[in-house]
Amino acid sequence: MLILGIETSCDETAAAVIRDMKGSPSVLSNVVSSQIKLHAKWGGVVPNLAAREHLKNILPVIDEAIQKASVSPEDIDLIAVTRGPGLIPALFIGTQEAKTLSYLWEKPLIGVHHIEGHIYANFISDKVRASIKSQISNLKQFQNSKPENPEQKANEAKKLTKLKSPIEFPTLCLVVSGGHTQLVLMKDHLKYEVVGTTLDDAAGEAFDKVARILNLGYPGGPEIARVATRDTRHSTFDAKFPRPMIDSGDFNFSFSGLKTAVLYFTKKNESLLKNKEFVAGTAAEFQQAVIDVLSQKTIAAAQKYKVKTVMLAGGVSANEELRRQLGEKIKIRLPDTAYILPPISYSLDNAAMIAAAGYFRWVKMTQKNKDDLKNNWKTLEADASLELG
Numbered sequence: 001m002l003i004l005g006i007e008t009s010c011d012e013t014a015a016a017v018i019r020d021m022k023g024s025p026s027v028l029s030n031v032v033s034s035q036i037k038l039h040a041k042w043g044g045v046v047p048n049l050a051a052r053e054h055l056k057n058i059l060p061v062i063d064e065a066i067q068k069a070s071v072s073p074e075d076i077d078l079i080a081v082t083r084g085p086g087l088i089p090a091l092f093i094g095t096q097e098a099k100t101l102s103y104l105w106e107k108p109l110i111g112v113h114h115i116e117g118h119i120y121a122n123f124i125s126d127k128v129r130a131s132i133k134s135q136i137s138n139l140k141q142f143q144n145s146k147p148e149n150p151e152q153k154a155n156e157a158k159k160l161t162k163l164k165s166p167i168e169f170p171t172l173c174l175v176v177s178g179g180h181t182q183l184v185l186m187k188d189h190l191k192y193e194v195v196g197t198t199l200d201d202a203a204g205e206a207f208d209k210v211a212r213i214l215n216l217g218y219p220g221g222p223e224i225a226r227v228a229t230r231d232t233r234h235s236t237f238d239a240k241f242p243r244p245m246i247d248s249g250d251f252n253f254s255f256s257g258l259k260t261a262v263l264y265f266t267k268k269n270e271s272l273l274k275n276k277e278f279v280a281g282t283a284a285e286f287q288q289a290v291i292d293v294l295s296q297k298t299i300a301a302a303q304k305y306k307v308k309t310v311m312l313a314g315g316v317s318a319n320e321e322l323r324r325q326l327g328e329k330i331k332i333r334l335p336d337t338a339y340i341l342p343p344i345s346y347s348l349d350n351a352a353m354i355a356a357a358g359y360f361r362w363v364k365m366t367q368k369n370k371d372d373l374k375n376n377w378k379t380l381e382a383d384a385s386l387e388l389g
């Protein structure tokens with residue numbers, strides 16, 4: 001089965017083609033056209049500019065995804081598009097395009113929640129791919145082996161045809177993006193319970209705002225990560241910021257006070273903003289404060305809900321220090337829990353993750369629901385504040 005994914009919720013125009021590989025998604029192409037340069041001079045995403053760029057890029061991007069996958073439109077079995085949440089003028093371009101293609105090509109169309117896409121990026125992780133690959137190779141070896149007892153062999157083969165993902169439920173996913181900071185408990189595919197959320201700014205938003213305070217570029221996350229090397233944290237300027245809500249006893253977050261602490265600290269030391277060591281030390285201490293809170297709450301929630309897997313999702317999950325430090329803590333404190341990371345290219349906004357989520361929705365549907373998706377182009381609408389579920 002082939003799935004075309006389309007994503008335009010923010011400032012990336014993205015299209016991808018994935019193939020299901022015996023129940024697991026494998027990426028054939030993943031094209032992302034970023035508008036970062038366009039928005040950087042405004043210090044953030046301008047919705048109408050984003051929509052104009054999406055409109056310009058959407059067809060070439062879809063075309064490239066199909067070409068790179070070496071497939072043709074007739075081969076596509078399902079179109080999956082981000083329906084929300086996001087910027088409405090931006091979402092509108094992707095959904096309109098997906099609806100038009102669904103109508104023209106007579107293909108079923110499914111709307112996907114952007115965060116569900118981020119979560120399902122984990123199902124195209126390196127670990128998952130390696131596990132599926134080795135299971136396929138075992139299966140092939142088994143099939144080629146001499147039949148000792150044909151009946152037993154047939155039974156074993158039956159068992160082996162269902163490949164097992166290393167992601168076992170219940171799973172806890174730390175979702176950290178520009179708009180979301182959530183701990184999402186999943187007891188099964190597509191079953192979400194938000195057990196913690198931010199009370200104010202999202203983690204990515206805090207990175208972006210602090211980068212602006214420190215006169216770093218946009219988007220702020222990669223800029224902070226670039227200057228915040230480990231050895232710069234204990235600089236002579238000794239920035240020390242709070243770890244908001246770290247001992248609150250629940251799984252909620254708050255990053256607005258941390259951002260204000262950085263603002264006051266830099267205001268007090270305004271003359272040092274041109275000093276590279278000062279900026280690097282402040283960025284590193286801010287990043288560490290965010291990582292400490294995110295890691296501690298994730299571990300506590302994983303313990304409380306006795307999960308078998310912890311996953312990371314969203315743009316901030318591209319942060320190498322967060323990936324490394326959370327992994328180390330899990331190894332020590334939850335040695336029996338699997339730790340799954342999406343590859344960095346699938347951490348940031350992309351359409352492979354949207355296609356993957358669409359695929360997992362599709363396989364759970366009844367034939368009637370699948371048939372209904374052929375008419376979905378008539379009614380599917382973008383929804384800026386779509387809820388996960």
Ligand code: KG4
Pocket residue numbers: 010176177178179180203204205207208219220221222225314315316317318319320347348349
């Ligand atoms: O998921 P995403 O690409 O878009 C949304 O759905 O919001 O996330 C974008 C966010 C931005 O706030 C960006 O600064 C942050 O992810 N980000 C990072 C890193 N790369 C992107 N934050 C921290 N470290 C990074 N390396």
Ligand code: ZN
Pocket residue numbers: 114118177178314315348349
């Ligand atoms: Zn995103």
